[in-house]
Structure formats: structure tokens, C-alpha cells
Amino acid sequence: MSAPRLAPSVSELHLHLEGSLRVESAVEIARERGLPWGELTAHELRRKFRYPTFTDFLMTVREMARVLSAYDVLERAARELSASLASAGVIYAEVYVSPNIYAHFGLDGAAALSAADRGFSTGEREGGARCAIVLDSVRQWGTEAAAAVLDAFERSGCARAIGFGLGGDEELPLALFEDTFHRARTLGLHTVVHAGEVSNAADVRAAIETLKVERVAHGIRAVDDPRLVAEIRDRGIALDVCLTSNYRTGAVRGDHPVRALIDAGIAVTLSTDDPSLFRTDLSHEFRLARRLGLSRRELATIASNAVTHSFARDDEKRRLRNRLRQRLLG
Numbered sequence: 593m594s595a596p597r598l599a600p601s602v603s604e605l606h607l608h609l610e611g612s613l614r615v616e617s618a619v620e621i622a623r624e625r626g627l628p629w630g631e632l633t634a635h636e637l638r639r640k641f642r643y644p645t646f647t648d649f650l651m652t653v654r655e656m657a658r659v660l661s662a663y664d665v666l667e668r669a670a671r672e673l674s675a676s677l678a679s680a681g682v683i684y685a686e687v688y689v690s691p692n693i694y695a696h697f698g699l700d701g702a703a704a705l706s707a708a709d710r711g712f713s714t715g716e717r718e719g720g721a722r723c724a725i726v727l728d729s730v731r732q733w734g735t736e737a738a739a740a741v742l743d744a745f746e747r748s749g750c751a752r753a754i755g756f757g758l759g760g761d762e763e764l765p766l767a768l769f770e771d772t773f774h775r776a777r778t779l780g781l782h783t784v785v786h787a788g789e790v791s792n793a794a795d796v797r798a799a800i801e802t803l804k805v806e807r808v809a810h811g812i813r814a815v816d817d818p819r820l821v822a823e824i825r826d827r828g829i830a831l832d833v834c835l836t837s838n839y840r841t842g843a844v845r846g847d848h849p850v851r852a853l854i855d856a857g858i859a860v861t862l863s864t865d866d867p868s869l870f871r872t873d874l875s876h877e878f879r880l881a882r883r884l885g886l887s888r889r890e891l892a893t894i895a896s897n898a899v900t901h902s903f904a905r906d907d908e909k910r911r912l913r914n915r916l917r918q919r920l921l922g
């Protein structure tokens with residue numbers, strides 16, 4: 593499938609395996625595993641993906657994780673995601689995988705990582721997008737859970753895992769995780785954290801000053817602190833913004849801060865976050881950005897940012913930059 597003109601991006605940096613399983617697959621798997629979603633049609637399940645509050649959204653992620661909590665299912669989900677990304681024009685993606693969510697449902701964290709790794713490998717061999725893994729811990733589960741994710745990474749020896757981050761509820765102070773992020777860097781992992789999605793500018797400040805992350809997932813509430821905005825710009829930290837996600841969870845109502853963040857000179861990337869749970873893909877995100885007033889030139893810069901600020905190696909970035917240039921010229 594050729595890439596739509598308004599979605600030149602060759603890379604996507606912020607999406608979760610837990611939010612990417614096709615609805616049809618989720619129903620089929622739930623039926624096989626005897627889970628409640630197996631009683632529904634795909635249409636009925638899709639209608640359930642509405643979130644009056646952010647907590648409702650997190651509860652849906654939990655149910656999706658329950659469906660995914662078998663090694664063969666994780667492998668299938670990763671393989672299907674690699675294929676669906678390629679059909680949206682994505683060549684390289686950084687996918688959050690949360691071993692401790694699966695550990696919560698009885699799997700071994702390291703084996704869960706290995707299962708996702710196998711699925712991505714198969715997807716790539718079949719022509720899908722290359723997917724790197726960003727290890728993700730659930731912030732509200734605290735520092736021990738985060739340490740367990742790094743333990744699982746060390747046990748798995750998963751070379752596909754190149755980054756570490758936190759997602760979930762943003763209430764627990766990020767400063768608690770300073771040692772965890774230091775350990776992640778010692779293990780050779782890049783760092784990123786969800787902050788400022790539904791929390792505040794101070795949370796984003798903690799992400800960059802205390803945890804010293806290279807990118808922030810969402811980070812949109814930085815817009816409320818002009819000095820912080822300048823600091824993010826001057827440090828060259830990218831914000832991985834997800835427009836549809838923000839509207840569907842109610843994190844943003846009305847005008848989206850992305851316009852002000854770009855005007856302030858911050859490097860923004862665009863992503864889907866949870867394409868299945870938000871019923872979106874990267875093409876849709878770029879079309880939505882256009883409707884929000886971003887110019888074609890700004891969209892091209894966003895696509896370029898998703899290469900420059902990725903955690904890919906330099907040779908891979910060169911390859912992606914060449915492909916992006918061809919796509920923009922084509």
C-alpha cells in the first residue's frame with residue numbers, strides 16, 4: 593500500500609503493544625481463551641472503546657492485557673503490528689512493551705519479552721515494519737515493579753529492547769524513579785517517560801531534570817510553563833504527541849497545545865499511542881494535524897523529527913532519512 597500524501601512519516605515512536613491488537617484478533621483470541629470479550633462481536637467491542645475518564649481508559653488497557661497474556665498471543669500481536677505499521681507506511685517503530693503487566697497475569701516477564709521479540713522478527717521477515725522495543729513499566733506500581741522490568745530485560749537478553757520508560761497513571765512522583773532510570777542507562781538503554789499527559793508542567797520538568805530522559809511521551813502540559821518550554825527546546829528534547837489519544841481520553845478538550853509547542857520551537861513527533869483502542873493510524877494523525885492548522889512543511893518537519901529523535905543507530909537513521917526524502921519528493 594502506498595503512503596498517503598499527508599503521512600510522509602517513515603517512523604513512529606510512541607505506541608503500545610497493549611493498545612495495538614486488531615479488534616477482530618482481540619475478539620477471536622478472547623473467544624479461544626474463554627475471556628469476556630469473546631462474547632462480543634468486533635463491532636460491539638469497538639463500541640466499548642470509549643473513555644469517559646482516563647481511569648476508564650486504563651481499565652480497558654488492563655482488559656486488553658488480559659487478552660494478550662499468553663506467549664503465543666503476544667507473538668501473534670507483535671507480528672500483526674509489524675504488518676499493520678507497514679501498511680500505514682511505517683518502516684521503523686519504537687513499541688512499548690510492558691513485561692510486568694503480563695507478569696501480573698501469570699507470565700514470566702523475560703519470556704513475555706522474548707515472545708514479543710519472536711513476533712516482531714517474523715513480522716519483519718514477512719515485510720513488516722522493523723520494531724524496536726521500549727521497555728515500559730507501570731508508574732503506579734512503583735519502583736520495585738520498574739526494577740523487575742529491568743531484571744526481565746537482563747534475563748531475556750533481548751537485543752530488540754533499546755529503551756526504558758514509564759506509562760500509566762501520572763500521580764506517583766517521578767523523582768522516586770531516579771535510581772531506576774540511572775540503572776536503565778547503565779544497562780545501555782535509552783530513556784523516555786510518559787509525563788504531562790494528564791498531569792502538569794512540574795511533572796514534565798521532573799522528567800527532564802531529574803530522570804534526564806531523551807524524549808517525553810505526550811509532555812503537552814509543558815505548554816503551561818513558558819520557562820519549561822524554552823528549556824525543552826534548548827535541551828533538544830522531543831515530545832511524542834498523540835492527538836487522537838488526547839481527545840479520546842479527555843486529556844485535551846478544545847484547542848490542542850501542539851500548535852503552541854511547535855510555535856515555541858519544540859521538536860514534536862506524531863504517533864497513535866494505542867491505534868486499536870483509539871481507532872486511529874498514523875495517516876489519520878497527520879490528517880488530523882493538518883485540520884488543526886499545521887502546514888505541510890510542519891508535517892514534514894514532524895516526520896523528520898521522528899527519525900532524528902528516534903533511538904535507532906546512526907546507520908539506520910541514515911537509511912530512514914533517505915527513505916523519508918524519497919517519500920517527500922515523490
Ligand SMILES: [Zn+2]
Pocket residue numbers: 606607608759786809865
Ligand atoms: Zn503512551
